Structures are given as C-alpha cells and as structure tokens.
Amino acid sequence: MKTKRFSAALFLVMITLLVSACGAKEYKPEAINEEVDKCVICNMAVKDDPYATQIITTDGQSLKFDDIGCMNEWKIKNGEETVGAEFVRDHNSGDWIKYEKAFYAYDAAYVTPMAYGVIAFEDKTSAQAYIDEQGMGQLLSYEELANHKWEVNRDMMNMEAMEMHNESMHSDDSEQEMDMGNGSEGENS
C-alpha cells in the first residue's frame, strides 16, 4: 500500500517536472570548442576567450561569434525572430552572461578580434573599473548599446575616400593620417 502511494507520488512529481520542462524553454550557452567553432559572420576561428559571444536560436542551434560586433551584424542580416537567447562573456572571469544583463565598455582604440571595440562586463563597476584602468572609453548599458553605431576601428570605406582626397600627398604621410583617424574617432566617443 505504502509503495503504491509512493510510486503514485513519484509519478506525479515526474509529470510535473516534465510539463514544467516543456513549458519554460531555457536557453543555455555552449562552451567554445577552439577546434571546430568559427564565427558565423567573419569565418575566423572563435577562440576560448572573453571576446566570444553566442546566440542560441529558438530551435536550439548555437551560433558563435568572435566579437560582439559580429553578433550584431548577424542580427542585422537575419532579424531577431529566431533568436532564443544571446550571451556574452564577462571580460574578467570569462563567465557567460545574458547580453541584456551585461554592461559594456567601448572605445575605438580597444583591441577586439574584429575591431569593433566593445567589451562586456557582468556589472557596472567592473566595466567602469576597466575604463578607468585604460584611461579611455565610455560605459554603455544594454539599452544604450542598441543605439551604438558599431563602427570598426578603421572604416575601410571612409578611408578610401580619405585616401583619394589625399592622393597628392606622399605615402610617408600616411602614418600621421592614421593617427589623425584614430584620434578623431576617440574624440567622437
């Protein structure tokens, strides 16, 4: 009698577990595998470092990116309907965190794999600490990141126009020209 009641209870528990698992779909980030993972956008190998990001699609596929900028590029190209969850990694610990829960530091001069210069942190203080440590950059919340321009450190299209403009000058000047480019971008931010 007792065992029967027990098994009935167990059955009930199992059923509730099953149902709840079906109802609330939880997306979990996959670990980076350096042997096989490549950025869905730029084709570069995704390294197991804090710059890596990923999208889990609603049908459970994991899309990995080597730079937050590439993830943004994917959303521009493919829309956000199929996005189940987005993950970035805390720059200090490398832990996966939800894209919308993270805080971001941006500066054109930060070096990231695809030169977008955006770095993720799990909380505001560590993001601010990084900016203070670097002596440059600006703090962005997830909401502010939505309005971010996603410029890469060196805009090749702009540069082409600039080069054409400066065609008469000699190539020796190009170093200076680069400095100017970086400097003005820094000022903008």
Place this chain on the structure above:
Amino acid sequence: MRVIQKLMYAFILLAISTLIGVGIVKAEGTPSPLQVLINEAHVGDTLHIPAGTYKGPIVIDKPLQLVAESGAGATISNTSNEPALQIKANNVSIIGLTILDETIKKQPAILVQANDVLLDDLQIRTGSFGIIMRKANNGKVLNTTIDWAGVVQDRPLKLSDKGNGIDLYDSHGNYFAGNTISSMHDGIYMENSDRNLIEDNQFELLRYGVHCMYTKGTVIRNNIGNLNITGAMIMAVRDVEVSGNQFTKQSENVNSQGILLFDAHHTIISGNHVEGNRVGLYVEQSTKNKIVDNAVIGNFIGIQLLDAEDNDIQENQFVGNVASAEARNSIGNLLESNYWDSFQGIDTDGDGKSETTYAINPFFQSLVKARPAFQLFFQSPGMVFLEDLYQSDRQSWSTDTSPLMQPSGKLKFVLPTQTLQNSAVVGAGLLIVALYFMYLGVRKR
C-alpha cells in the same frame, strides 16, 4: 687638523655615496653585460657580439648595429616578463642573434617601436609573440626563424595561449622575406597596416599563415604555406595582391582553406597553387576581385563563392577536386576560360572552349548554411542526386560561360602521390589474404 677633519668627512661621504650607489644597482638587478655594452656605445656604432648567452631584457634606445660574430652562437636569454629585446630607436639593426624567450606572457620576444629597423638572420624561440611591431614603418625582417617554445603546465595548450609570429599594428611599408614561421598562432598578422610586402616566406602548422585585417596595398608573393588552418586569411582589405603562393594541406581543421577572402575588394589573386586543402579558394562577401591563373588541385572543394559579387574568375585550373566549385547567392561574377576537370563540355567551333556552360549548383551550400551538420553528406550519392534535381532559378547561378576543354599549360602536382602507392600495396595484400582464406574454406569442404 682641520684639513684632516675635512678629508675624513669627504672620505665618509664618498663611502656612503658608493654604498648607496651599489644599493641602487642591486635594486635594479645587475644589468646584463650586453645592456652595459649598449648603454656605453655611441650612436651609429656597430657592436660585434661574441658567442655566449646574454641575459635579457635588453632595451636599445639609440641607432646601433648588433652583429653576432660569425660562426658564433650569441644568444639573448630572457626569463622576465618584459620583451627579450625592445627597440625604441630608428635605424637599429640586429643580425645573427638567437633569442630564447620561452616564458608564457603578454610581451613579445622582440618589440619594435621605431622605423627603419632591420632584423636579419635571427632565431627566435618564444612562449608569447615572436615580433610585435607598433608604429614601426619601413622595417625589414629577413631570413628569420620564429618557433613556438612555450610550455603550459597542468592543462592542454589552447590556441589562445599562443601569440602571432609577427604582429603588426599601425605599421606601414615593411618588408618580410625569407622567414620561416612555425607552430605559432598566426604567421604574420597585420591590422591597420598598409603597403607591407611579404615575400618568399614559409608558414607551417599555424592558425593562419598570413592574416590581413583592415589593410591596404599588402603584397603577399611567392610564399609557401603547409598544414595551417588557413594559408592566407585576407579580411577587410582593399588593393591586396596575393600571387605565386603555394598553399598545401590546409585540411586538418574543419574550417580549413588555402586562401580565404572575406570583405576583400579590388584585390588580385593570381598564379597561386592551392593543393590538398579542405577548400582551395574561399570567397565570401567580396567584390571586384580578380582571381586568375590559379592552379586549384586536389582539394575537397575547389572554389567556394558565398555572397560574392562582380569578381573576375578567369583562366584558373580546377583539377582533381572532390567538388570543383560551390556557390551561393553570388551574382554578377565573370567566370570565363577556366578548366574544370569534372565538367564535360562540347566544343563545336574548335576554339578550345566549350559552347555549353558550367553552372555551379547552390543546393549544397544553401543546405549546410541552414544545417551545418549536413556537411557530413558532402558528395554522398543521395546528396549528389538531390543536387542534380535542384534546378530552380538557374539563370542566377554562378556560371562559367566558356569553360576550357583542356587544361592550359602543364599542371604541376606538389604533394607526393606516395599515399596512393601505399594504399595500392595494402589493397593487394588484403586481396591475397582474402583469396587465401577462400581457398582454405573451399579445401575444407
């Protein structure tokens, strides 16, 4: 008496100052004898370094020439977290030295922050980066060997532990020739760096042999790459020349390719030999490039075009690839006069070119874009059958309008065909054994 007192005071003062002086030197650590030599040298001097091991880190902050005495092994050995050798002054030359810098760290073996620096005939063994160049223009790195020597304790080595062989940022007009770079992260990495010339180098067992990010006017000529994940990774560039290079066996990684173009525009890819790679030429989101006169031999996929538009692809030879070409969403490309050995054309007017066209089926690439795991079915009979059935929107496929009937010129094969001979021997052996067993079975009855 007074004089004696004064003398005494002076003596005491002298003694104290010497003591303090010694103390300061001790605090800094005894400077390497080589550093002392450098500090004492005059601008423009040439220092001949006798054989022996010299302790790093070494800093050079004036124009000097350091030459290892001929036949001698002069080595800078560094165990600090600083660069083994840091060059801060223009017109410095380093010739014939060996740099041993096996500590895993952020700083490179050699850090160059000046113009017109010559690094010639060096042997670099590093646990970080080989050479980092920052705002270093018109320099030369010649005949130098860069090798990975770092050891990670307690865990397997990760790709991200390694640094690049030569790493450029904001460094223009440099010349790299005759170097051998192996087992590092990327061979030569260039970011925001223009007009660098990379010639006659060897790249082996790296992630990417040559890696361009946001560069203009780079020239990559006559290099040899073997067993890297990718031979040349040409990303976000304008006006790059990739010519006469040979990339073989970039096939050991699931994402391998001989030459990859991504976001590359107005570049020239000519006269290259890509053999035995996963993908020979991989072209994505790239426009107005000229891909001509390349030999694409024995790869799994010869050429792969993804969202690539308005490129000229002419006079290439595609021989012995499992699939000659794959393309998806690539329009406006001019494909002409290529030789595809998998294509059987009809030449009615005898001009050596087929009157029927070679159209590249986008089915497989579209499928694996949606489901990457379906790459498992690459060239499986069912997949080939489905591919043949798929014909929709054929006029927008990438199409060679006049494929060649015969390969032009003589084809050369770089990779040895020995494996084939071996497999023939093994096959024959197996056959003999099988026949023997059959004979035994028959005899028993």
